[in-house]
Amino acid sequence: MSTLTSGTASAARGVGPLLRAWREQRRVSQLELALRADSSARHISFIETGRSRPSEEMVLRLAEHLDVPVRERNALLLAAGYAPRFPQTPLDDPALDTLREGIERLIGGFEPYPALVVDALYDVVAANRGVMALFEGVPESLLVPPLNAIRLTLHPQGLAPRILNLREWRGHLLEQMARQIALHRSEPLRALYEEVAAYPVPDTGGTAGREPDVPVAYFALPMLIEHEGRTLSFVSSISTFNTPMDVTVAELAVETLLPADPATAKYVQSWLS
Template sequence: MMSSHPPIGGLLREWRQRRRMSQLDLACEADISTRHLSFLETGRAQPSREMVVRLAERLDVPLRDRNQLLVAAGYAPVYPERSLDDPALAAARKAVDLVLACHEPFPAVAIDRHWTLVAANAAIGPFLAGADAALLRPPINVLRLSLHPGGLAPRIENSREWRAHLLTRLRRQIEVSSDPALVTLLEELSRYPSPEGSRRPEPAREPDPVAIAVPLRLRTEGGILSFLSTTMVFGTPIDVTLSELAVESFFPADQATAEALRATARRRGQGPSAAESHPSQL
């Protein structure tokens, strides 16, 4: 029977070109000859299981795609893909919940490779206020919620700047993974109209030499809240699901935002942080 999987040689060449590496570059990284690499890419030689793993590591291929390379070469996948509810990932899920809780009273979310919301802490409320109910039905896509006219977009003070920032991040993710679902998501987001508040021309200005990151400036009932975001990933995952999980944490970019969020937390009776107030829940 003919295999329905693409040839391993073509996949290796595709990943090498995607990483903008020459055959010489990859051969040197993998400690093999360029002749042998050429034979692998053209199908004149069949790679061993260890060779597939070595080349995938040097090409920084995502774990999900490493499994596809192994299958294409005739080997069984080696990286498991478990649900976050699987007992084997209990410690990792507990770590994610701990990070989210300890970040309160500031917002934080956990997302998967398609920007689907996996978990969030109690401080995410200001981001969800006023969003269309349809956008808040699971599965919630964080990028769609952020840029959709019925989501956060009309309340983002610097909507053009933030939109460009998110779309750039998504394009870079597509360059790394070539995930067709992300390509479809990018096409959808790119079609969204500019929110009403951003239609007026913004004055051209030179980049602020003091600025350190693109902020998110969100209009709320309590005024404008300004955030800087950071992303946390697991450093040495060997599970596909875990390798694709990220925690996006939002820090106050100014003192007024910090004070407003702390005041909101006090009104909820949350205290300094969920981790300090409710350690038994972690």
Template sequence: MTQNAALTRQRPVGELLREWRDRRRISQLDLAISADISTRHLSFVETGRSRPSRDMVLRLGEHLEVPLRERNQLLLAAGYAPAYTESGLDDPELALVRQAVRQLLTSHEPYPAAVVDRGWNLLDANASLGVLTDRVAPELLVPPVNVLRVTLHPDGMAPFVLNLGEWRAHLLGRLRRQVAQTADPVLVALLDELRAYPCDQPVPEVEVPGPGDIIVPLRLLHDGVELTFFSTVATFGTPLDVTLAELVIESFFPADTATADRLRELHGRAVG
């Protein structure tokens, strides 16, 4: 059992449910209606006067959009066994998943792509990711490699990111939303760490597009050549396993023809 789960188990399930409801800004009445229970029963559950059934905990967790990992913690706090497995990525049960992920990464060549877990730790990547990381300090690439740390650390990619303030704001915004969604103290600590990194450019509070902008690009100086990327994020649509639910595949695409040509050239050299 993780330290997080052990700490959660010491707190009453009603208190945790109320905390999640407050975090989602949902009233008791609205939650009771959506979960098809009485407001009085929900109040009794939150105050500890009534012990919820296992199905009730799962139902409330679903309507509160609690992540699978935290739903297991709610069940533990209520005295029940976890409902959702947490497989290792190398487990036989995830063999087809690994195959699908590897196919996605390989087929995305010559453009960079990576797979990360909930904590932004690198789990897998294609060979083209080296275009982004080949000037990162070696100590930052010792596993477990945290991709946000690698990107924003002054010994990482940061000195080569031409729009560091803009890209930093984009990444910190994503992490803040993730913290709000999960309430994970590990992510809170990561956010505090990243905020403390120096940045010699203005960091916008709100991502407002400039003339003609439709995305926040990553503009990277690579061997004296500016490469410009946009990225897409893919997740699994109907996960019932904690590990699978937390996998994220981020794929980078060239945002202009010059970048596409340069990436094909670099890929050709590597495989040739």
């Protein structure tokens, strides 16, 4: 269990060491943080060493300037002796009905192009018909909820054998996960990373050096995937919610797959015709 995601462990350590750990993680000096937070390096030092107890406002201000994730801001508040500020509302709670409906409309409106919504562990919380078309042929054992987008993509029985540039796409996904682990310090996410990083790379999918039928000057790293005998190319775009006030909402991400060439766009349009 991560010490930064455990309220009990955080409180035992105190807020000072936790703030120092986040500052060092962000490679920010005490002086630089003090200037950002309209404080003094001396006061920051006193907070980190436990000589001074920060106010609730100061904890939140420092957390904001250190880009601490919302979930961990609650841990900092607990460690400083304050109540958590940000709720963690289950996604199926009636309070989030409007959010869920908006998400469904968003990814539905993106059809026929694939779009899905994942949580902090890349578990799929919503997906449109374009995504499900790509998952055709994946064994039922991998489609048991909760679906995990990373596991489905990199598992030797998932999409991996059909991804023609698997080594490049796998490297991109693992690097993305590593950045998230550094940001959130999530042990469950680290466990997922270690699981998928250990998957063997199939002989097909990326190792045969196959290229698209028609060479294309891509504007971003594409995922080249075989679908019913055709090579499709997609580039990924990920968006999150601005200034979230709920842990659940803060950890949602909307991923869309845009066709990277005219042939893919034309073929995908036929999925819903």
